[in-house]
Amino acid sequence: MIGILIVTHGKFGHELLKSAELIIGQQKNVLTLGLEHGDSIEELHHQIKTSIEKLDEGDGVLVLTDLFGGSPSNAAAANMEHLNFHSLTGVNLPMLIEVLSMRECVDIGExxxxxxxxxxxxxxxxxxxLNNNI
Incomplete structure (x- = not known):
């Protein structure tokens, strides 16, 4: 199963996962990390590394972040130098539901x-x- 790591500012990723689970059910092999005011970027970088290693069961890991160029996205990208994983920014609920629904059926590229x-x-x-349908 492809592991999923959601890294965002604040509690956004945690709440996004809770919303997705409300719709499609509880998920395994998913972690969330949130960067709070005053948190260390170096510590977030380390937490991302540790989380990716924990989530990788052999099928790969997809890291979803909230904002391109933001600290969560930059910390994830910095880990790409030493770890093999994929990452997308701009995570939203439709994206997350798609990922959670398909991750056992397709390879990581798909x-x-x-x-x-x-x-x-x-x-x-x-x-x-609505205006086009009236």
Whole structure:
């Protein structure tokens, strides 16, 4: 099973996982890390490394972060020099549900592509949709 690590500012990742589990059920082999005000970036870097190593059961690990260029994303990227894993930024609920639903059925490359597509397609302008249907 592909391991999933969600790294965000604050408790966003933890709450996102709780929301996904409300919809699709409790998940295994998923961890969340949150960077709080005053936390050490070096410690987050170490926690990401340790978490990836723990989650890797042989099928790979996908790290989802909230904001490209933010400390969680940068700390994850810094680990790519020494660890083999995939990472996407801009995590949202459609992306996470897709990842959690598919991670036992596809390889990590397909999972990354599906996650990216689901995250993008999950963004809708409701007003424009409603105006086009009237």
């Amino acid at each position: 999972l990354v592509d599906s996650a990216f597509k689901a995250g993008y397609e999950g963004i809708k302008n409701i007003g424009a949709i």
